[in-house]
Amino acid sequence: MKLNIRQKVTTSFLISLLITATVSPAFAQSVTSTTLKNAANQQARIEKLIARGDTEVAKRLADLTAVIAKINALVKLSDSQKNTITVSLQNNIASLTAVKAKIDADTDLVTLRSDVMSILTANRTYLLILPQAHIVAASDRIQDVVDAMSVLTTKLQARITQAQAAGKDITALQANLTDMQTKLSDAQTQSQSALNLVISLVPDAGDKAVLTSNNQAIKTAHSDIKAANADIKAAFTDARSIVASLKAMK
Amino acid sequence: MQKNTSGNASTGLLIALVIALVAVGFGAYTLLNQSNKSTDMAVNSPPPTFTPIPMPTDVTQPTSVPNNPASVDTSNTALDQDLQQISTKINAAASASGQVDTSIQNQSADTVTIQ
Structure with missing residues (x-):
């Protein structure tokens, strides 16, 4: 009954064939099922990414449209400056609209990812364009206040001179007026500086040096706007104090 | 006796090969399943x-x-009257300045990664 070597080899071969025949169909089925699942996952991923891209574009378009209306209502900005910033905003809208159309037509996940990221990286709507426009608008409002308060300083000076002629002590009033004028001058300088820093900025288009200088310009202009705002508030406090003192003089 | 020893060795080798084949098959199957699960998780996790x-x-x-x-x-x-009008203008300027602050806070919307 002892099996010879040929019989043993044949038996082993048959056993391995049997095992392979048992495992292979299950394995093949599993691979097919996995491939289908992966394809479905990829499609789901594409659809989600397109929806996300569309949402990001829609947010940006809404904010850009709102700020254009604001820029058009500014009173101190020159027509040329207004045109510069408006063209920048409209270019951003056109670019976002184009990228949205591309995203909606994308069928390849890698291309789609790149296009969705370009909403952020190529357009810089939130990083640059909107802060730039809001800084321009804030600068305009501050300069409008400075103009109005400059007219008031002339009136206050006239009243102080009258009071001095009438023999009143105007030392404190004059000091307040001088402080008011200094604050207004500084507000004018700071708001003009903020405007000059940002008015001509354009998206970096992937240039890191431009990105860094843009970010720095926005940061500095933001500080300038804050300082100018503090100045006009301080100047207004001076003005109210002067008016109150003038009223108290009989 | 020598023939029998050689025969046993060949049989052992063949059985070992079959076991290895089965193990590789199941290993690949497990890996593919895990990969599939992680893809599912990536799709379902919120962006x-x-x-x-x-x-x-x-x-x-x-x-x-x-x-x-x-x-x-x-x-x-x-x-x-001048003070009143200027006060309103200052409020407008403060509001515009507040919008600058908000737009600066919103800058990070352009620095996230969307996958």
Whole structure:
């Protein structure tokens, strides 16, 4: 009954064939099922990414449209400056609209990812364009206040001179007026500086040096706007104090 | 006896090969299943989101303060009116400045990674 070597080899071969025949169909089925699942996952991923891209574009378009209306209502900005910033905003809208159309037509996940990221990286709507426009608008409002308060300083000076002629002590009033004028001058300088820093900025288009200088310009202009705002508030406090003192003089 | 030893060795080798084949098959199957699960998780996990802060409402600016030297009114009433108008303009400027602050806070919406 002892099996010879040929019989043993044949038996082993048959056993391995049997095992392979048992495992292979299950394995093949599993691979097919996995491939289908992966394809479905990829499609789901594409659809989600397109929806996300569309949402990001829609947010940006809404904010850009709102700020254009604001820029058009500014009173101190020159027509040329207004045109510069408006063209920048409209270019951003056109670019976002184009990228949205591309995203909606994308069928390849890698291309789609790149296009969705370009909403952020190529357009810089939130990083640059909107802060730039809001800084321009804030600068305009501050300069409008400075103009109005400059007219008031002339009136206050006239009243102080009258009071001095009438023999009143105007030392404190004059000091307040001088402080008011200094604050207004500084507000004018700071708001003009903020405007000059940002008015001509354009998206970096992937240039890191431009990105860094843009970010720095926005940061500095933001500080300038804050300082100018503090100045006009301080100047207004001076003005109210002067008016109150003038009223108290009989 | 030598033939029998050689035969046993060959049989052992073949059985070992079959076991290895089965093990590789199941290993690959397990790996593919894990990969599939991780893809499912990636699809189902929520994407990073950033909701920009809404801009505060604008304060309406009044018409400009009269600036005609020939008719300068420096009475207390005129000064009060000027202060009132300037106060409204300052509020408008503060509102615009607040919108700058908000837009600066929203800058991070352009620095996230969307996958």
